[in-house]
Amino acid sequence: MGFHDGFFTGSNRLNFEPEEFHADSFSVDSFIQRKRQAVPLDVLRDDLGSHLKCLRSSLIELINQDYGQFVNLSSNLVGLDGRIQSIVGPLTRTKNDLQGFDQLLDDNILSLSSQLETRRRIRKGKVQLQYLRMASVALDSSEKLIKKVPSEIGSQMDFCMLRNACDEVAEAKFLLQCCGNSKLETQLVSRWGVLCNTILSRIKNLLKAYADIDFINETDLAKSSQDSKTIMKSLLYMYTELQCDPVVEDILVKEVLQPKCELVLSKKGNIGALFDTIEVFLAQSPLIFVWRNLQEFPWMAKYDFIGRAIFPCVLNILCKHFPHIWSPSNPESFHSNWMRCDKFILTLENSMPSIDHLQQFRVSHAVKEFNSKWQFPVYFQLRFHAIATELESALEDLTAPCSTTDFKLDATRVMIKVLNQCWDRDKVYISRISGRFLKASALVVSRYIREIQMKISTNKSVSIHLSINAYCDLNLAELVVRQILLQKMTNDCYLNSSCLEEENLNTDLTTQQLSNSAVQFLSQFLWEDARGAIAANLVExxxxxxxxxxxxxxxxxxxxxxxxxxxxxxxxxxxxxxxxxxxxxxxxxxxxxxxxxxxxxxxxxxxxxxxxxxxxxxxxxxxxxxxxxxxxxxxxxxxxxQSSGDAxxxxxxxxxxxxxxxxxxxxxxxxxxxxxxxxxxxxxxxxxxxxxxxx
Structure with missing residues (x-):
């Protein structure tokens, strides 16, 4: 019950709620403005006065109830200041003692930290000295082994000593990397460089010999192709140990591939012989064979002999000796050159050891430069002009009968012929621009249908025989065109990854989705319109x-x-x-x-x-x-x-x-x-x- 609940009852009920005065947003002006609309101001004044009297009465009652406590509170505070002063002194002395202990601990910590840092430096120095000693021992051992290895390695023993020397040099390299900078470390690094160059010179000769596909010599070192592959694996591992991976790709290009290519060009001088030689090299070289076995030798993943060595070398040779292959002035030569290059690129991709290598190869600068040199739009325009010219000449005489038994009209035979030419891989079609050839096919078929429809619709002298022949050819041509385009779109065009990238299509399309797209594309041809025109002409x-x-x-x-x-x-x-x-x-x-x-x-x-x-x-x-x-x-x-007579x-x-x-x-x-x-x-x-x- 509130303090005013029993005070105002019945007719003396207030015209406002007392809780309104406790609100944080209470405003006298807004309160008066709001209440004056409900009650007169004199009534509101009386209610406020009554409420004030109630508040004062409540205050007096509260003081009377707690009066004893107020009196005791003042008596309990007597003598409190003296007791507080008596404990100030002991607390001050305790504070000073704690500050002294804290300073002493800080000094001890600094002293211990300095001593620990000195010990750490001493221990690190000992470890570095130990590494330097071990590196010196490894270098001494490798020097002794290198002196025993001849410049021309011809036996398994010599190769084993070379491999052991390489292991010692690699170990020394690792130990030297763990040492800090010092004069002794600088001297050892200099010795290591000399030994590394000596070993690399020995390995280089072996790499040149065993990377060549024609090397199968009955010697003490390699008695079979399998031994050659084992030796090549060891050589690549030595280069990896010595952290000289790029050197292998350099040697492959300058010492092995370029001389072979120059020899082939001097004898035959054509692009086919060049690609044949490189493809044979890829198939038989122990170097490529070992590199492709990443599952067995995962440490070889850092090498990229095709993307960083072979293909850039081939591209340079093409730019230097065969710049004409990119010119579309002769479409037949352009097509044959592209098909041979495309086959070569496919061989390179099939020789990749992993998907990562393949993806890096496709986005490499050399491949992009190679693709950019081909003038596909010009080639397509030349081909399409020849195809369109042949079709238009056939459509000029639509009534000419076909010489074969397949069709009734010769124009239909020519249309199917040029459509097959668009997709002839051996002579015309290039998968890289399959989208353009698809558009060309649509233009050829649409032009044929449109010409028949216009001929039948506009020429009233068209015979029944010609109309029926045209209808027969339309039905048969629709089946043939559907078969050709459906097969080419699903197999040769959209499943080709390069085409998908060029056409901005999704490479995750399923075969069913591709078939549906092909059917939708074929449904856009106006076969039924042409047949309808023929039917209307026959009716007329x-x-x-x-x-x-x-x-x-x-x-x-x-x-x-x-x-x-x-x-x-x-x-x-x-x-x-x-x-x-x-x-x-x-x-x-x-x-x-x-x-x-x-x-x-x-x-x-x-x-x-x-x-x-x-x-x-x-x-x-x-x-x-x-x-x-x-x-x-x-x-x-x-x-x-008379009427009766006539009846x-x-x-x-x-x-x-x-x-x-x-x-x-x-x-x-x-x-x-x-x-x-x-x-x-x-x-x-x-x-x-x-x-x-x-x-």
């Missing part, structure tokens, strides 16, 4: 040929009116001539094995011919009906007697006309159902049911 031709015979229906009244001809018993010949073009077209299409074409146009042709024939028949029937009504009215005018004449001319039309229509419907069974003929047959009903 067939209807045009049939329409000339349909007009013969108008001549039927003249055959029977006032001619006294017998009643008709068979259809007239014009009905056969109406459906003869359609029947001939169907036979030609079926003979060409293009049933899908007839399924597409058969019902359209039949329906339109039926509609035209039905309109002509209906027009003739209406005319006959009008003529009959006119004659009937004329008879009524002449009188009943006994039997079948009238109009009846004969209707009967002939009915016979013709029935025969037409029968033939039309044979040609196009799906066409609804109930409309034309209902004309006679209606007519008979009227009669």
């Amino acid at each position: 031709i067939a209807i045009s040929q049939s329409s000339t015979s349909i007009s013969a229906v108008n001549d039927l009244p003249r055959l029977f009116r006032r001619t006294n001809r017998d009643s008709p018993s068979k259809p007239l010949e014009y009905v056969e001539s109406i459906l003869l073009p359609v029947s001939s077209l169907k036979n030609d299409i079926y003979n060409s094995h293009q049933t899908d074409l007839w399924e597409k146009i058969g019902d359209k042709i039949g329906l339109q011919i039926l509609q035209r024939y039905q309109a002509q028949v209906q027009e003739v029937l209406v005319s006959v009906q009008r003529m009959e009504e006119s004659l009937r009215r004329l008879k009524k005018v002449k009188g009943q007697s 006994g004449k039997g079948q009238t001319d109009d009846d004969k006309i209707r009967l002939q039309i009915q016979l013709d229509v029935n025969y037409f419907v029968q033939k039309l159902n044979e040609i196009s069974p799906h066409v609804d003929t109930s409309g034309i047959q209902s004309l006679f049911r209606t007519e008979n009903g009227k009669q």
Whole structure:
């Protein structure tokens, strides 16, 4: 319960909450402004006064409750100052004693640190002296061994002594690296340099001999190719021990590879012989064989004989002796040179010992420079110009028949021929620009389809035979083009890593994704549009040929009116001539094995011919009906007697006309159902049911 809860009750309830005054954001002005809107100011003043009285009463009650404690507090503080002064002296003396002990400990720590540092330097000096002594012993031992090794090593014993001397020199190098700078250490380093150069000169001769693919000598040192590989492994390990790895790559280029290449160029002087020699060297050299066995000798990973030695050397030779290989002025030579170089690059990549070496090789400066020299865009333009010229010359005479049995039109044969040329690896195609050849293929196929579509759509004199032949070739060409491009896109183009990088495609694409992309690409060709144009042309031709015979229906009244001809018993010949073009077209299409074409146009042709024939028949029937009504009215005018006399004449001319039309229509419907069974003929047959009903 609050101190004011019992004070204000009932009607004396305050118009504000006392807790509002305890808020940190309390403001008198805002409080007055807010409350004056709810109650008058005089009421608010009275409430505040009442609240003040309540607060004062509460204060008095609180003082009365704690009065005893206030009195005791003042009496307990008497004499406190004296007791505090009595303990100040002992505390000051204790503080001074602790400061003295702290200073003494600091002095002892400094003294001990100085002594420990002196001992550490002495111990380090002893260790360095020990290393120097051991290094001196190792150098002495290696000097003795080197003196026993001849300059021309010809036995296993000499090679073993050389290897032991190399081990001693490598150990001395390690020990000297652990020593500090001193005069003695400088002298030992000088001795080490002399010994290292001596050993390197001995190893260099061996490396030159055993890196050569033609070295298999029956000597005491190497009696087989396996011994040569073992010796090469030991030589490379010696270079690694002496920390002279780059020297090996230098020797390989200057002492082994360059002389062999110069010898080949002096004898044969062509790029093929140069690459053949290097490929044989890669396949048979003990140096490359040992280097590729990284799983057995992981310490060889620091060497890169192909990326840093062989390929830069070959590139320099190409730039110096064969700069013409990069010129596309002769596309045939350019293609053959690239294919040989590409095969050589693939051989180098297959000779790499690890994936890391392969990746470093592909992004190396030498490979980038080599690729940048090939003028692929110019080469592609020359090739595409030749291909496009041959295709355009064939499309100029689209009606020319094909000399082979594969296609009907020679233009189709030429289109497939130039499309195959685009992907002919042996003569034209280069995988590095496969994206361009893919675009060229799309242009070739689209140009062929567009030309057929325009020829059929714009030229109204195109024969049925040509249209059917074009339709046959479109169907067959679509299958052949799909087979060619689908195979090339999945196998030769997008699975090639260099092509993927050039086209900015994802190299993690799966075969299914590539197949889907190829199908989507092939679906963009407008084969169906061209076939639709051919179908529309055939429909138009067939209807045009049939329409000339349909007009013969108008001549039927003249055959029977006032001619006294017998009643008709068979259809007239014009009905056969109406459906003869359609029947001939169907036979030609079926003979060409293009049933899908007839399924597409058969019902359209039949329906339109039926509609035209039905309109002509209906027009003739209406005319006959009008003529009959006119004659009937004329008879009524002449009188009943004449009318009765005429009634006994039997079948009238109009009846004969209707009967002939009915016979013709029935025969037409029968033939039309044979040609196009799906066409609804109930409309034309209902004309006679209606007519008979009227009669």
